[in-house]
Amino acid sequence: xxENGAQKPLELILARNLLxxxxxxxxxxxxxxxxxxxxxxxxxxxxxxxxxxxxMTAQEWTGAFGPLGDERNPVPVExxxxxxxxxxxxPGHGTYCIRSTNGEEHTIEASAFPLVGPNxxxxxxxxxxxxxxxxxxxxx
Amino acid sequence: xxxxxxxxxxxxxxxxxxxxRYGGNTSCVQVTLASGEELILDAGTGIxxxxxxxxxxxxxxxxxxxxxxxxxxxxxxxxPCFRSDAAITIWGPASPEASLEDRIARYxxxxxxxxxxxxxxxxxxxxxxxxxxxxxxxxTIRAEAVTHRGPTLGYRITEGETSLCYIPDxxxxxxxxxxxxxxxxxxxxxxxxxxxxxxxxxQYTDKEYPEHIGWGHSxxxxxxxxxxxxxxxxxxxxxxxxxxxxxxxxxxxxxxRVRWEGLGGDGAAVVAAxxxxxxxxxxxxxxxxxxxRTAGTNPGAEVSTAG
Numbered sequence: 210x211x212e213n214g215a216q217k218p219l220e221l222i223l224a225r226n227l228l229x230x231x232x233x234x235x236x237x238x239x240x241x242x243x244x245x246x247x248x249x250x251x252x253x254x255x256x257x258x259x260x261x262x263x264x265m266t267a268q269e270w271t272g273a274f275g276p277l278g279d280e281r282n283p284v285p286v287e288x289x290x291x292x293x294x295x296x297x298x299x300p301g302h303g304t305y306c307i308r309s310t311n312g313e314e315h316t317i318e319a320s321a322f323p324l325v326g327p328n329x330x331x332x333x334x335x336x337x338x339x340x341x342x343x344x345x346x347x348x349x
Numbered sequence: 350x351x352x353x354x355x356x357x358x359x360x361x362x363x364x365x366x367x368x369x370r371y372g373g374n375t376s377c378v379q380v381t382l383a384s385g386e387e388l389i390l391d392a393g394t395g396i397x398x399x400x401x402x403x404x405x406x407x408x409x410x411x412x413x414x415x416x417x418x419x420x421x422x423x424x425x426x427x428x429p430c431f432r433s434d435a436a437i438t439i440w441g442p443a444s445p446e447a448s449l450e451d452r453i454a455r456y457x458x459x460x461x462x463x464x465x466x467x468x469x470x471x472x473x474x475x476x477x478x479x480x481x482x483x484x485x486x487x488x489t490i491r492a493e494a495v496t497h498r499g500p501t502l503g504y505r506i507t508e509g510e511t512s513l514c515y516i517p518d519x520x521x522x523x524x525x526x527x528x529x530x531x532x533x534x535x536x537x538x539x540x541x542x543x544x545x546x547x548x549x550x551x552q553y554t555d556k557e558y559p560e561h562i563g564w565g566h567s568x569x570x571x572x573x574x575x576x577x578x579x580x581x582x583x584x585x586x587x588x589x590x591x592x593x594x595x596x597x598x599x600x601x602x603x604x605x606r607v608r609w610e611g612l613g614g615d616g617a618a619v620v621a622a623x624x625x626x627x628x629x630x631x632x633x634x635x636x637x638x639x640x641x642r643t644a645g646t647n648p649g650a651e652v653s654t655a656g
Binding site: 215216217218219222223225226227229230326327328330 | 480524
């Protein structure tokens with residue numbers, strides 16, 4: 210588990226550095242699905258930069274941005290495929306709807322893969338987003 | 350805690366008359382604890398000369414940061430390896446690919462070597478560094494992965510109130526501006542925090558660095574910024590580029606001191622590592638200040654100051 214304020218494991222530090230260097234929207238979470246970072250491209254979809262948002266618990270970020278279920282309500286954290294990725298240490302892929310702070314909704318495909326440290330410790334996961342064509346967002 | 354530099358060069362040995370003062374041997378630092386126990390940080394070519402003086406010390410701990418050749422090349426020429434009464438423990442980074450012994454054996458084996466690890470007459474053992482702190486000779490050792498190419502560690506050695514941090518190959522500013530990053534996102538931050546002496550990579554000038562981004566090393570500006578962010582009390586510039594002559598390193602050292610002073614530090618706290626130089630490091634609780642005494646031929650390294 211990575212606590213806010215504690216030194217992050219190197220694999221998370223390098224993952225964040227990678228995300229800052231690519232234009233594919235992407236987020237980084239720790240092993241508790243706490244949102245540690247998202248890059249500028251993801252910020253464009255979410256309507257708010259990471260510098261404005263800061264780190265958020267899983268409940269906070271899913272409540273703010275989704276993904277949204279059929280009734281346009283946030284999918285509970287326990288039901289997110291990302292939770293399965295973290296719990297089982299396997300990659301996952303799915304199509305979701307997320308909502309930006311200005312109310313715009315975007316359909317995205319998300320690929321998540323776990324990050325495992327040198328001592329076989331689950332550090333978290335990196336999630337890359339692809340916007341559906343015609344969505345209108347400037348995503349990857 | 351006493352420290353002696355046996356090799357401060359990075360990448361490849363760089364002998365030659367224009368390199369005599371800083372030396373041409375690759376990474377190797379000897380740490381003598383108050384208990385008399387000897388720790389050897391890395392086994393670059395400097396370890397060969399070090400080994401010649403260890404005749405009465407059959408128990409040796411070598412802490413490898415990683416297995417690039419400039420950090421292990423001297424191992425095959427380390428005299429105690431060929432003594433049956435020597436007991437050598439080699440610590441290094443774990444890898445999912447192969448054991449530490451098998452990875453080192455790629456170098457100490459044919460066709461690169463005339464001998465195999467199993468043929469060495471000494472008693473030799475290999476240990477992956479643990480995820481938690483451990484003790485050697487009364488000192489607490491901590492190893493953490495840091496930003497470099499391949500599995501690479503930095504070490505923190507704490508003895509009483511005195512702490513030494515050794516990160517010879519490190520690129521903490523890769524893809525991230527050190528000045529604005531939160532500490533939790535800086536590679537090596539916890540390892541080096543408040544160290545009485547930080548021995549750190551300073552391979553490039555700021556002008557050279559853009560041509561070497563991602564190579565795993567630091568520019569002088571990033572070295573200074575990192576040392577300042579972690580509040581290191583003293584800084585030893587290390588892992589000199591093989592192209593950097595004595596004259597060039599004098600200039601780089603001078604620049605580093607000026608930049609450290611520009612950040613509010615004492616310029617005398619920044620020293621460029623020089624082969625043969627010896628330092629005594631004492632924690633502030635022992636001496637009312639941090640003392641770093643350097644004996645070497647580098648005029649800029651002659652310091653004895655309270656921090």
